[in-house]
Amino acid sequence: MTKKRLLLTGIAGFVGSHICEGVLKDTDWEIVGLDNLNYASNLARLTDMDIWERERNRVKFVWWDLKTELNEQIIEDIGKVDYVFHLAANSHVDRSIKDPISFLMDNTLGTVNLLEYTRKVSPQKIIIFSTDESFGPTPDKINFKEGTRHNPGNPYAASKASAEDFSIAYTNTYKMPIMITNTMNIYGERQHPEKYIPTIIKKVLNGEQLTVHNGSRFWIHARRVCQALIFLTEKVDEFLDIEDVSKGKFNVVGEVEKTNLELAQFIAKIIGKSLKYKLVDTRECRPGHDKRYGLDGSKLKNLGFRYPLSFEESLTKTVNWYFKGDNKKWL
Numbered sequence: 060m061t062k063k064r065l066l067l068t069g070i071a072g073f074v075g076s077h078i079c080e081g082v083l084k085d086t087d088w089e090i091v092g093l094d095n096l097n098y099a100s101n102l103a104r105l106t107d108m109d110i111w112e113r114e115r116n117r118v119k120f121v122w123w124d125l126k127t128e129l130n131e132q133i134i135e136d137i138g139k140v141d142y143v144f145h146l147a148a149n150s151h152v153d154r155s156i157k158d159p160i161s162f163l164m165d166n167t168l169g170t171v172n173l174l175e176y177t178r179k180v181s182p183q184k185i186i187i188f189s190t191d192e193s194f195g196p197t198p199d200k201i202n203f204k205e206g207t208r209h210n211p212g213n214p215y216a217a218s219k220a221s222a223e224d225f226s227i228a229y230t231n232t233y234k235m236p237i238m239i240t241n242t243m244n245i246y247g248e249r250q251h252p253e254k255y256i257p258t259i260i261k262k263v264l265n266g267e268q269l270t271v272h273n274g275s276r277f278w279i280h281a282r283r284v285c286q287a288l289i290f291l292t293e294k295v296d297e298f299l300d301i302e303d304v305s306k307g308k309f310n311v312v313g314e315v316e317k318t319n320l321e322l323a324q325f326i327a328k329i330i331g332k333s334l335k336y337k338l339v340d341t342r343e344c345r346p347g348h349d350k351r352y353g354l355d356g357s358k359l360k361n362l363g364f365r366y367p368l369s370f371e372e373s374l375t376k377t378v379n380w381y382f383k384g385d386n387k388k389w390l
Contacts, residue, residue, distance in 0.1 A: 066140040066182070068093045068125065068173060069100075069147035070118075073250045074188075074281050076104035078144060081285030083114040090117060091137050094147065095124035104249045125169035129176040142292055143185045145173050148222075151253065152192075152215045159214035166218035167225065174229045184292055185237045187226045191277075191310075192216035193241060196349035202312075204355045205241075206305030212349045230299035230307070237299050238291060243313040243354060247281035248380050249389050255319070259326045260381055261390050268335045271320050274350040277313025278322070280373045283366055287311045290364050305358075312356030314370035325371070329378045 065082060069075035070092030082088055094100050105111055105118070123133055125147055149155070149165040170187065177185050194203045195210030209220040223239050230237045246256045262269040291309060299307035317325070320338060327334035368376075380386055 063088045063141040064091060064139060065089070066091045066093060066137060066143045068143075068145050070094050070120070071096060071100035071102050071104060072146065072148075073099070073104070073247070073254075074245055074284060075146045076108070076249060077247055077281030078146065078285045078288065079105060079118065080108045080110060081282055081289065083108075083110050083117060085286070085289055088117075088142075089119075091119045091121060091140060093121050093123050093125075093137070096122065097149075099150070099251050101249075107249065125172050126164050128172050134176065134180065140180065141183050143173070143177055143182050144188065144288055145170065145186065146188045147173075148188075148219070150190075150215065152213050155213055155215035155218070159218075162214050162218040163221075166215075167221040170222035171225050174225060174235075177235065178229070178233055183236060185226075185235065186288055186291065187223065187237060187239045188288075189219050189223050189239055189241050190216065191241055191243045191352040191354050192349070193220040193223060194352070194354075197351050197353035199351065202353040202355040203310075204305065205308035205310055205358055206303075227299055227301075231301045235298075237307065238295075238297070239299065239308045240288065240291070240311050241308070241354060242284055242311040243277040243279055243352060245279055245281050245284060246374065247377055248386070252390055256322075256326065256377075257381075257390050259323050260330065260378060263323075263327045263330050263332050263334060264390075266332070266335065268337055269323055271323055271336045271338050273319070273338055273340055275316055275318040276322075276352060277316045277354070278370060278374070279311065279313040280368075280377065283314070283373075284311055286367075287359065287364060290359075290362075295362060309359050310354040310356050311359065312354045314366055314373065316353070317370075325374065326378055329375050 065088050067090055070079050071094040121136055149162050155162040193209050194207050195212045211217040211220045226237050229235050250257050297307055323334055
C-alpha cells in the first residue's frame with residue numbers, strides 16, 4: 060500500500076518542526092517540507108530532533124517563498140501529495156504593528172498562492188492553520204465557538220483572518236476539501252527566543268526584571284497541536300460549508316487558562332529561582348494587543364480528541380528540556 064504524503068508548509072518554523080516530529084513518530088506518512096527560511100525559520104529545529112537521523116529519509120525539503128505563485132517546476136519537485144498542512148506564516152504581533160504590509164504578503168497572499176496550488180493538484184484534505192487572534196479580544200468567562208465572526212485587533216490577526224476568509228471562499232467557489240483550525244498560545248522546545256516562555260526562562264535565570272502584562276492566555280504544547288491535526292486528518296471528514304459557518308472549523312484550545320503572571324510564577328518555581336517582575340496594563344503599553352483570548356474546545360473534545368498530559372506536566376517537561384545538554388542555545 061502506498062504511503063500517504065503530506066505537504067507541510069513552514070516546516071522549519073517552531074510549530075512546523077513539531078508537526079514534522081509528531082508525524083514522523085505517530086504515522087508512516089512521508090513529508091514534503093516547504094519553507095522560505097526567514098528569520099524565524101531554522102533547519103536545526105529538524106536536525107536537533109531525537110528522531111531525525113532515524114527517519115530523515117521520509118522528509119524531503121523544498122525551498123519556496125509563498126509570496127510567489129508556485130511554478131510548474133516547484134509543483135513537480137513537490138510531487139503528488141495526499142494532505143496539506145499550511146502553517147507557513149509570520150506570527151509576531153509587535154512586528155506586524157511595525158510592518159503590516161509584510162504580514163499581508165506572507166500570511167494572506169501566501170495562503171492564496173497555496174490555495175491556488177492545491178486547486179491544481181487536488182489533495183484529499185487541506186488544513187489551514189490559524190489563530191485565536193482572528194476573533195479578537197474575548198470577554199471574561201466567555202469562550203468563542205467555531206463560526207464566531209472575525210474581529211482582529213492587530214495587523215497579524217487581520218492577515219490570518221483574511222487567510223481564513225480566502226479559504227472559505229475557495230471552498231464555496233471551487234468545492235475544495237478544506238478545514239480551518241484556530242489554535243491558542245503554543246509553547247514547546249526549540250521556540251524562537253523572542254516568545255514569552257523563553258523570555259521568562261531567560262529573565263529568571265539571569266535575575267532580571269520581567270515585564271508582565273495583565274492579561275491571560277490558554278496555553279497548549281506544540282505536540283498537542285500535532286496530535287490534533289493528525290486526529291482531524293485520520294478521523295474527521297467535515298469540511299467548510301457555505302450553509303453552516305461552523306462546519307469544517309475546529310478550535311484547538313489550550314490545556315488551561317493562566318494569567319501571564321501565574322505562568323511566569325510557575326516557570327520560576329520549576330527553575331527554583333525567584334521572579335522579579337513589573338505588572339503593566341496591556342492596552343496602555345502594547346496597542347494592538349488583546350488582554351484575553353478564549354476559545355471553546357468542546358467540538359473537538361466531543362469528536363473524541365483528548366490531551367495525554369496535563370498542562371503542568373507538559374510545561375515542566377518543556378522548561379526542564381532547556382537545561383539538558385546544549386539546549387540552552389535555543390534561549
